[in-house]
Amino acid sequence: MIKISKKFILILIISLIVAIVLGGNFPYAVFYAFVVTLVLELIYIYKVAHKLHIAFKGKNNSYTAGESDNLEILVKNYSIPYLYLFNSAFKLFDKNYNGHCVYVDSNKSEIINLNLTFSSRGVFDLGKFNVISYDLFNIFSLKKEYYVEDKKIKVYPKIYPIDGKWFFGDGTCDSRNINRNFNEDTSLIKDIRKYVSGDSLKRVHWKLSAKHRQLYVKNFESTSGKLGNIFLNMSTGSYSADNGKEMEDKCIEIAASLINYMIDNGIKSKILISDSKESKLEIYNHQSFNEFMEDMVKEKSDGDIEFCDFININIKHVSYRGIIYIITPQIHKKLCDTIYSLINKNYKVVLLYGLKEAYNSEDVQSLDKIGVKTININNIIQSKLS
Numbered sequence: 001m002i003k004i005s006k007k008f009i010l011i012l013i014i015s016l017i018v019a020i021v022l023g024g025n026f027p028y029a030v031f032y033a034f035v036v037t038l039v040l041e042l043i044y045i046y047k048v049a050h051k052l053h054i055a056f057k058g059k060n061n062s063y064t065a066g067e068s069d070n071l072e073i074l075v076k077n078y079s080i081p082y083l084y085l086f087n088s089a090f091k092l093f094d095k096n097y098n099g100h101c102v103y104v105d106s107n108k109s110e111i112i113n114l115n116l117t118f119s120s121r122g123v124f125d126l127g128k129f130n131v132i133s134y135d136l137f138n139i140f141s142l143k144k145e146y147y148v149e150d151k152k153i154k155v156y157p158k159i160y161p162i163d164g165k166w167f168f169g170d171g172t173c174d175s176r177n178i179n180r181n182f183n184e185d186t187s188l189i190k191d192i193r194k195y196v197s198g199d200s201l202k203r204v205h206w207k208l209s210a211k212h213r214q215l216y217v218k219n220f221e222s223t224s225g226k227l228g229n230i231f232l233n234m235s236t237g238s239y240s241a242d243n244g245k246e247m248e249d250k251c252i253e254i255a256a257s258l259i260n261y262m263i264d265n266g267i268k269s270k271i272l273i274s275d276s277k278e279s280k281l282e283i284y285n286h287q288s289f290n291e292f293m294e295d296m297v298k299e300k301s302d303g304d305i306e307f308c309d310f311i312n313i314n315i316k317h318v319s320y321r322g323i324i325y326i327i328t329p330q331i332h333k334k335l336c337d338t339i340y341s342l343i344n345k346n347y348k349v350v351l352l353y354g355l356k357e358a359y360n361s362e363d364v365q366s367l368d369k370i371g372v373k374t375i376n377i378n379n380i381i382q383s384k385l386s
Contacts, residue, residue, distance in 0.1 A: 002045070003141045012038065041135040045142050052076075052083070054129060054146055057111070061151075065158040065249060068117040071126075075102050076109040082134035085112075089126045093117055118155045121249055121297055127151035157253045157296050160381065162261035192216050227270070227322030228262045230255055231311050234275040235303040238329055247329045247354045252296050254352055254377050255327050263289050272317065274303040274310035280317060308338040315342070327377075329354035331363040343370050352377050 012034050019027035057072035075083065086099035093116040104110045118124075127148035134141050192205055195215030203217040232255045239248040255271060262269045263286055271292070273279040283289050303310065307328060318324060324347050328335065331353050342349050350373045364374045 001143045002042075003143070005139050005141075008034075008038070008137075008139045037137065038139065041137060041139045045133060045135045045140045052131065052133070052146060054085070054131075054148055056126070056148060056151055060153070062154045062156065063118045064156050065118060065121050065253065067155075068115060071114045071116060073112040073114065074109055075104055075112065082138070084132040086130045087126065087128065088130075089124050089128065090114065090116065092124065093119060118153070120245060121155045121157050121252065123152060123154055123297060125152050154297050156293055157249065157256045159260050160253065160257040162257050192218055227319050228258070228267050228325065229318045229322045230258060230269065230271040230325045230327060231307075231314075232271060232273045233307040233326075233328035234273050234299060234301045235305060235307045235310065236301060238307060239301050241329075244329075248301055250354060250377050250381060251327050251329060251352075252299060254380070256293060256296060258325060259283050259289060259292065270317070270322075272310070272314050273299070274305055274307050275299060276302045276304060278303065278305065278310070278314075280314070308334045311338055312341075315345075315347075318347070323348045323350060325350045325352060327352045331355070331367075333363075336363055336367060339367060339372055340370065343372065349373070350375065352380075354378065 012031075015027070015031040015034050019031045053074075053076040055074045055076075057074055060069065063069065073085075075085070083102040083104065084099060085102060087097075090097045094114070097114075100112050102110050102112070127150070129146045129148070130143065131146045132141050132143045192208065193216065195204065195209075195217050199217045205216045205218050208216045232251065234248075239245065241247070259269050259271065261267075263283065268282065268284045271279075271281050271283065273281075279295070281288075281292055281295075283292050305313070311326070324342060326335075326339070326349060328351075331351070339349055339351065348371075351367060352375045354377045367374050
């Protein structure tokens with residue numbers, strides 16, 4: 001889209017009126033000079049607008065929520081010296097961002113430095129710029145989109161360090177106890193390495209050894225035999241408050257942190273998510289955890305089923321051997337009734353909730369009385385950040 005300066009149009013009209021009123025060669029010469037300038041500048045801006053080049057200089061394409069990075073944007077111009085660049089994606093990470101005015105001499109380049117804090121998980125396209133180009137006399141401005149390919153970034157949920165006090169207070173999931181009781185799961189291969197003296201022949205990977213004519217052995221995943229079950233609230237409307245996106249991210253981060261802790265301590269985990277797919281994922285090693293994290297980058301609270309109904313329907317998939325962790329932004333009567341039902345069925349329950357404890361004090365106290373461990377997500381995150 002092209003715009004013309006109103007001031008220049010006004011000058012052009014005035015010069016025409018003066019030429020008509022006064023007559024003579026000089027007034028008409030002035031008018032024709034303005035007309036020629038108008039035409040030449042119009043041709044100029046159309047011809048050279050495509051010669052703009054924008055590129056990012058060697059930065060990462062993946063981050064963890066909360067990370068900051070300095071982005072360098074290279075602007076090279078071959079003909080147009082005056083530019084205004086705006087990228088709407090930058091506004092997501094810098095509220096003070098209002099674009100950049102750039103003056104670039106012909107056949108030279110300019111580097112724009114920008115510090116962004118990637119506060120929210122997701123996939124973001126940083127490659128789309130709205131560029132306004134101006135001709136030499138600022139008569140015309142041409143607005144067009146410029147796209148830098150392969151500049152999509154992923155922002156993964158943040159992982160918080162977890163300690164044993166997160167878990168149910170019987171000490172069975174404390175890392176000091178688990179580490180003494182690791183067992184190898186021969187169905188889960190962790191990695192493969194060359195044979196060394198003393199290795200058991202039961203570990204030999206015969207097919208690979210025959211292929212390479214050298215003995216290779218399998219390393220298996222270590223597990224404690226314990227299970228952790230997580231219900232994550234991703235039902236539609238659960239995060240509708242003003243800080244809904246922020247709370248949604250926190251709940252996913254806590255779920256990821258819990259699972260990461262379990263993997264590090266040999267605990268198999270199962271997470272059941274009340275999203276549109278009603279996801280049920282078993283996570284037993286770091287590879288499956290990485291796959292889970294890829295899913296969580298794009299996870300949305302779009303589940304059609306209400307969270308408590310989701311728990312009641314899917315409790316059949318949960319083993320009595322494991323603790324149930326319920327992660328949700330709020331506590332309400334129906335959730336309390338659902339948890340009472342789980343306790344009556346002899347499940348152990350840990351509730352992690354997001355709203356301020358002052359709003360849920362009565363519900364929290366009633367759950368504490370029946371043996372439910374209640375944890376405020378905000379308090380844990382703050383303790384890890386301090």
